[in-house]
Amino acid sequence: MKDFTYCAPTQVIFGKDTEKNIGRILKEKGAKKVLMQYGGGSIKRLGLYDTVVNAIKAEGIELYEVGGVQPNPHLKLVKECIELVRRENIDYLLAVGGGSAIDSTKATAVGVPYDGDVWDFYAGKAAPKAALPVGVILTIPAAGSEGSNSSVITNEDGLIKRGLSCDLTRPAFAIYNPELTYTLPAYQTAAGASDIMAHTMERYFTNEKDVDMTDRLCESILHTIIRNAPVAVADPTDYVARAEMMWASTVAHNDFLTAFRVGDWASHQLSHELSAQYDSTHGAALAVAFPAWMTYVYKHDVQRFCRFATEVMGVEMDHFHPEETALKGIAALRSFFKSIGMPTTLSELGVPDTELALLAKKVKKGADGTVGQFVKLTEADCLSIYNLMK
């Protein structure tokens, strides 16, 4: 049971048509010049683009926009946004989209008041001291970036994907209308589900003892996804399933579930390399990486993996063969990912076996040369885990 601090001040505005209030909300926050970042054309097809632009302009707020934020958002675009914000004296940042638009916006937020290269923050060379305020209209429940203090940026120079955790980047507000996710394709919906589960499981697999309350809260979130993701994949316009996934996305990653513990994050680091090098969807890479990581580390705490198997995956406990129960839980998770259309092998992600040693080398490790907390993994361990993904 670890000491902790926790502060998740993001104002959550949840419900139908909430995006229509974006102009009034920004006005109340004192915004005068806003930069909106978004991804591809989907928000235009949704009609969301027009709604947002009109609502903001109706309040007399000047609006600038940068579209085309890519999945695994790139440093180059962040730098262009920083330049634009400085040039135009923009005072508020708005992300319309999912984790990519939000993370690009967060990187812009810390980059603007910083004299050096914003990559310094992601390379761990410097820590932000100030940030512009960030608002979010969420259209993809997955990354949890709408409520988290983290963002992940890919540096095109070497295709290095790195994260920053900084409370200054927690969004000031986030707007959720589940109907805005109705057009999300089944694959993206499932990848989002995988991401939300992974954020929860990174916290669930901990060495801290006596943390039952947070364990139960984690299990609640995992159940929520296991129940609702297949519904949303089968019926994209199921309001309830979409709503529960949106809210779970935030709760899974705003550090509420980090109470009394630290996260592991090895599976995230392993999957970051898959996304950075092969541009695979983050959640899809996690669906491949997480069960492999579990298979490699479960002997470290069979008891905890049995709890996962029985309490989360509904496996019956075999008290005479706990390791088998643990393994059945991992197999059930892999089957679940498969059932919602996620890949479970590297070949499905287009990653050739010949590259695994290089990937293992590139995985971001700490000062002691290892990655993870539950089990500290060396480069050799990482390679073994990549081999389990084949």
Place this chain on the structure above:
Amino acid sequence: MKDFTYCAPTQVIFGKDTEKNIGRILKEKGAKKVLMQYGGGSIKRLGLYDTVVNAIKAEGIELYEVGGVQPNPHLKLVKECIELVRRENIDYLLAVGGGSAIDSTKATAVGVPYDGDVWDFYAGKAAPKAALPVGVILTIPAAGSEGSNSSVITNEDGLIKRGLSCDLTRPAFAIYNPELTYTLPAYQTAAGASDIMAHTMERYFTNEKDVDMTDRLCESILHTIIRNAPVAVADPTDYVARAEMMWASTVAHNDFLTAFRVGDWASHQLSHELSAQYDSTHGAALAVAFPAWMTYVYKHDVQRFCRFATEVMGVEMDHFHPEETALKGIAALRSFFKSIGMPTTLSELGVPDTELALLAKKVKKGADGTVGQFVKLTEADCLSIYNLMK
């Protein structure tokens, strides 16, 4: 599934010795003159008083103090604090204690910048527009006031107990050291457990459909108390039990569990009258009131009461007699309260049967003359429920 807004920005600082940082924390918040409110002598016996006073003075912050805040804190003392704050230009308020110290501090916070009578806010005649910042050092996990937007004050004139919900009163920070609760007597520990469960159950019994995620989160909190309260009652120095209860106290009442629903609050209103007229401990009054309320309303949604019985109280579902399962769940809750030393009848609270009609009349009701959401209760319903508490 209801739309909702949610913002719980209180900075949580959790762990051993955290109270020793109170001076630095107040300094970082910009406090120059602080008014500390606390209850009886327990914080002096704990040594907490000296720790806090020394830590604050060491930072060169001027400290004023008002002790003697009573359980069911009184309006008169709030008004004295408001006068003191105005006279001395105090800029930050600190509560050291449980719900009473915090609620008295919150009332002070909204009263200072208001020209009228602070009771206006509690009588529903006006809404606060500004408030001084409030910090908390928590010593009693129960009311959840350390993270909530609510406070309850008793007006000595007529012994009227009324609540105010106002986001301006959410504490800026809250400090939790489970060791500070070691000296809490068994009765107060159990009353706190009852209060935390009641806050959760007020939200659990909802008419909103399709709210499984929040249901599960509610169940997690209820399990946490059912597991840890008996431990803390039996061994007051069990760190883990104390810690889980402290964190559950906040999560149960900071509106996280109100997502997608509204609370009921009839049991609270019924018990407020018991506390206001007979000065019974809030949690003890709730232990009496809640099972009676349940018994009166369970037929409104037998399905939900069966879920409560099976998922929370561990009752086996009798699919052929669901009403019996529901009733067994209520009986199990009453037994649980009894097992941790809580009263379950009015006579144990010292409330004479002859007063019930008057109590039912005094229960705070809405414009339509009813109280509650799950079932809207008239004065006659309230009287019937009080009769079930005999």
